[in-house]
Amino acid sequence: MAEYGEHESSEDPLHVLRHSTAHLLAAAVTELYPDARYGIGPPVQDGFYYDFAFSKPVSESDLPAIESRMRRLAQEDRPFAQETMTREQALAEFRRRGQDYKIELIKDKVEGDEVSVYRTGDFLDLCRGPHVKSTRDLKAFKLLRVAGAYWRGDEKQPQLTRIYGTAWSTQRELEEHLKFLEEAEKRDHKKLGKELKLFTVDERVGPGLPLWLPAGATVRRELERFIVDEELARGYLHVRTPDVARLDLYRQSGHAQLYGENMYPPMRFEDGEELELRPVNCPHHIVVFQSELRSYRDLPMRIAEIGNNWRYERSGTLIGLNRVRAFALNDAHIFCTPDQLMDEVKAAIDLALYFSDVLGIDEFSYRLSARDDVKDKWLGTEEQWERAQAALIEALESMGQTYELGVGEAAFYGPKIDFQVKDAHRREFTNSTVQVDFQLPERFALEYVAEDGTRQRPVMVHRGAAGSMERLFSYLIERYVGAFPTWLHPVQVVVVPITDAQHDYARVIAERLRKLKLRVEVDDRPERMQRKIRDAQARKVPYMTIAGAREAEAGRVNVRDRAGAQTDEGLDEFAERVALEVAERRR
Ligand SMILES: [Zn+2]
Ligand SMILES: [Zn+2]
CATH class of the missing domain: 3.30.980.10 (Threonyl-trna Synthetase; Chain A, domain 2)
Structure with a gap:
């Protein structure tokens, strides 16, 4: 105003x-x-x-x-x-x-x-x-x-x-409101990321280029395993493609012309080579699709990758892990026939909902991003845009979901559904997205052999189901205030021997838990027990087991969870209980 x-x-x-x-x-x-x-x-x-x-x-x-x-x-x-x-x-x-x-x-x-x-x-x-x-x-x-x-x-x-x-x-x-700000400050992922040693940003590396520390990298590995395993189970084909490509590839896709302001300047070499850090994965996945002649029997073909993307954001807009200059996107491109489009859009929404459910992303809204009337900003015909938009609306409505409309916020090649999530400061950001695209298939002359032997053009769906690893992690840090579900937590159990005499038994406990692939630490520092308990609590470790002479004698463990509940259990019983909680990815 x-x-x-x-x-x-x-x-x-x-x-x-x-x-x-x-x-x-x-x-x-x-x-x-x-x-x-x-x-x-x-x-x-x-x-x-x-x-x-x-x-x-x-x-x-x-x-x-x-x-x-x-x-x-x-x-x-x-x-x-x-x-x-x-x-x-x-x-x-x-x-x-x-x-x-x-x-x-x-x-x-x-x-x-x-x-x-x-x-x-x-x-x-x-x-x-x-x-x-x-x-x-x-x-x-x-x-x-x-x-x-x-x-x-x-x-x-x-x-x-x-x-x-x-x-x-x-x-x-x-x-x-001031109370809310104070609470948001406590949850702030930049602050918790430092306290819990999850990630760091260093001037020597540069702003917007976070470094994942061991604890953070452990969480990320768990997230990636979860995401990739679920996608493989749902018929995605995971690939690996390089972070750079010839600039011509992005000229062909249109990114160099229409997305250039977000891209890094190209690297130009004396022999005439022009290489570009990729801002998106789409052209690479298109090349994978084109690596052999495809038939209708190959479709839908869902090519997926946790791919690194490089986008130059202005330094004033960078926020911790939430807004960065390089990120790994849980990305996929689905090549399908026009008849398969609706089911693929629905399946992509369903996958995003499943990820949200398991990860605890319980507050989000849908935003349907359409184009506006500005000329030369969008590729393709009016009719293609209308078909694409109708497919997205129908998919949302058939799943009983409501949405907000964002005019002028589409991708340059087509409309999209964004899943909007809010961080601890109530800043809204896009976590997942589903986009229908008739343009890139044209620009790359994609085709498949139809049942009648003719060559046909597939439709493309771009989708990011869990968003970027960076944004997802920043959200989860704030969502759980660092107290991640056991399956995600960097350290699942800390074993605390009461005196030096229990060091051997503490190692027995750790070995038993590690056999079940649990992440365990033995705190054998020469510190008082109360101090060790406080330190484990500060790190929000899900379980602590206190190993005293009595427990060693009986082969039992005295367990405290991070909520403060205490139990006395057999070692095997405890190990299997935690392993099951992890396997089921309970929240
Ligand atoms: Zn005024
Ligand atoms: Zn894409």
């Missing part, structure tokens, strides 16, 4: 309130820092931000002073007064105030000769509104944090200081 050309105008009272609070923030900032220049200040989910250029750095420690000035201005009951100026008047007014970002916005965004501005006391902003009546209506807000942001999101432009805040209608709502 509000800012010229930058945001949709909205009458939603909470948006109006939040955007008005952004004005209040800018008013307070310009009083405290008279030479600060202000950029834009829209409402965002749960709050607002405003971007500033300060002459000296402003950090989070400055926020309390800014916030108290905001409160003072709020109490002064200043009205939000709209004025209409001519273009020249507005330019002169903002020039007088040294606000060159506003001048740029007037020049670029305002059409015609009338400019709408809002005055709050001395503070003047270029804005179309609407706002609350008076600063007095702003009662429940808090400034949260400071971040860097490029002017108009462009890395070639100056970096500004973005101040984020939250605003609500009542104090109670504000308090509830």
